[in-house]
Amino acid sequence: MSTTATTPAELYVEVQNFYARQVRLQNDGRTEEWAATFTEDGRLKHEPDDAVVHRVGKGTFLGRAELATTMRGLHKKLTDAQIQQRHLYTMLTVEPRDDGTIETSYYSLVFRIKPGQKPAPEVSCPTHDVLVRGKGGNLLVRSRTITHDECA
Amino acid sequence: MSTTATTPAELYVEVQNFYARQVRLQNDGRTEEWAATFTEDGRLKHEPDDAVVHRVGKGTFLGRAELATTMRGLHKKLTDAQIQQRHLYTMLTVEPRDDGTIETSYYSLVFRIKPGQKPAPEVSCPTHDVLVRGKGGNLLVRSRTITHDECA
Amino acid sequence: MSTTATTPAELYVEVQNFYARQVRLQNDGRTEEWAATFTEDGRLKHEPDDAVVHRVGKGTFLGRAELATTMRGLHKKLTDAQIQQRHLYTMLTVEPRDDGTIETSYYSLVFRIKPGQKPAPEVSCPTHDVLVRGKGGNLLVRSRTITHDECA
Numbered sequence: 001m002s003t004t005a006t007t008p009a010e011l012y013v014e015v016q017n018f019y020a021r022q023v024r025l026q027n028d029g030r031t032e033e034w035a036a037t038f039t040e041d042g043r044l045k046h047e048p049d050d051a052v053v054h055r056v057g058k059g060t061f062l063g064r065a066e067l068a069t070t071m072r073g074l075h076k077k078l079t080d081a082q083i084q085q086r087h088l089y090t091m092l093t094v095e096p097r098d099d100g101t102i103e104t105s106y107y108s109l110v111f112r113i114k115p116g117q118k119p120a121p122e123v124s125c126p127t128h129d130v131l132v133r134g135k136g137g138n139l140l141v142r143s144r145t146i147t148h149d150e151c152a
Numbered sequence: 153m154s155t156t157a158t159t160p161a162e163l164y165v166e167v168q169n170f171y172a173r174q175v176r177l178q179n180d181g182r183t184e185e186w187a188a189t190f191t192e193d194g195r196l197k198h199e200p201d202d203a204v205v206h207r208v209g210k211g212t213f214l215g216r217a218e219l220a221t222t223m224r225g226l227h228k229k230l231t232d233a234q235i236q237q238r239h240l241y242t243m244l245t246v247e248p249r250d251d252g253t254i255e256t257s258y259y260s261l262v263f264r265i266k267p268g269q270k271p272a273p274e275v276s277c278p279t280h281d282v283l284v285r286g287k288g289g290n291l292l293v294r295s296r297t298i299t300h301d302e303c304a
Numbered sequence: 305m306s307t308t309a310t311t312p313a314e315l316y317v318e319v320q321n322f323y324a325r326q327v328r329l330q331n332d333g334r335t336e337e338w339a340a341t342f343t344e345d346g347r348l349k350h351e352p353d354d355a356v357v358h359r360v361g362k363g364t365f366l367g368r369a370e371l372a373t374t375m376r377g378l379h380k381k382l383t384d385a386q387i388q389q390r391h392l393y394t395m396l397t398v399e400p401r402d403d404g405t406i407e408t409s410y411y412s413l414v415f416r417i418k419p420g421q422k423p424a425p426e427v428s429c430p431t432h433d434v435l436v437r438g439k440g441g442n443l444l445v446r447s448r449t450i451t452h453d454e455c456a
Binding site: 014 | 273
Binding site: 007008009010012013088090091092093094105106107109120121122123124126149150 | 419
């Protein structure tokens with residue numbers, strides 16, 4: 001990992017906009033639209049796997065259908081518990097590869113807001129994505145690896 | 153809201169710089185300068201309105217004079233209580249409109265630092281702005297709608 | 305400090321990428337690589353000086369060797385205590401100067417993650433850097449001034 005940046009500004013900004021929109025779909029429970037920001041065979045993986053097993057039964061999910069189903073279940077649990085979740089992505093790196101893929105990494109810090117309480121940090125997850133272009137040129141997540149700093 | 157970004161990088165960066173400077177004026181209590189980053193008839197609105205009524209008496213403020221007066225009062229309260237406030241804006245979207253306005257949205261997470269204590273999250277506010285250009289081409293906030301995740 | 309941005313997008317993005325990489329070197333304990341992101345005579349200063357004296361014995365550090373030694377000691381303390389630290393930089397301003405230096409400022413909010421606990425905010429530090437170009441054109445920190453909102 002070099003500290004010399006060669007990322008075109010247009011691409012970096014496109015990725016920032018993409019994540020800002022994607023994260024709203026997730027936090028607002030727009031499950032199908034969120035799953036559609038992954039490729040058809042998109043893969044989402046938690047490390048270590050057992051960091052999320054108590055929440056969702058397993059740690060790796062494959063394809064839009066499974067992603068949507070999982071997210072729908074998670075969002076229902078949060079809604080039932082009157083929890084609003086907010087993901088904050090910071091410290092983003094964007095690295096275009098020769099094969100046309102785009103590798104990104106960012107710190108994802110998740111906050112939860114419960115009725116009558118202050119926002120509270122829930123979990124810290126350095127994340128690594130591989131992005132590709134869809135048919136219309138739009139960005140899609142082909143794989144996402146979510147590392148848990150601790151199984152909080 | 154599309155997940156395809158068409159925001160020019162120059163504009164996105166200009167908005168990022170603008171907010172970074174504006175937020176310092178607010179957090180540092182530079183009230184008049186902060187109010188001057190709004191248009192003369194600038195509007196700042198909290199939703200729900202009663203989320204801030206206990207703090208400032210009402211939830212919608214119109215014009216630079218009222219904005220400055222309100223902010224001055226708020227900052228005095230914080231200063232008297234030895235509280236340093238820090239706003240963190242993340243997950244920014246920037247969308248230029250055909251009419252020349254620029255619509256933005258971001259997660260605003262406010263932290264408070266009190267003497268001898270660690271920083272503490274105070275409130276989470278997804279925010280929507282409409283920006284316009286002033287006479288010198290500089291960015292100004294014409295309207296800001298601050299949504300409170302919870303009335304914490 | 306003007307609220308009119310004149311920062312080229314390419315430079316702003318380069319700085320964002322630089323910090324995203326630099327902060328990982330720090331948080332991951334890659335001490336020598338982290339120190340190499342400063343100039344040979346790089347200076348790191350805490351304000352007030354006594355904000356960190358209880359942690360590291362003094363508040364100002366000069367040169368890569370001293371920076372590396374200090375960071376190695378700090379990282380060992382954290383590792384021994386099973387603490388993972390994450391720095392979140394937000395509200396970044398980037399201002400190129402006529403003399404070729406680049407002045408930046410940002411809010412640095414440090415989170416700590418301990419085994420079995422949720423992430424916790426540790427300290428809030430508005431920071432000011434002066435960046436210069438190395439021989440290869442890469443960014444380097446010539447001086448960093450870290451202001452502590454409170455001696456938490």
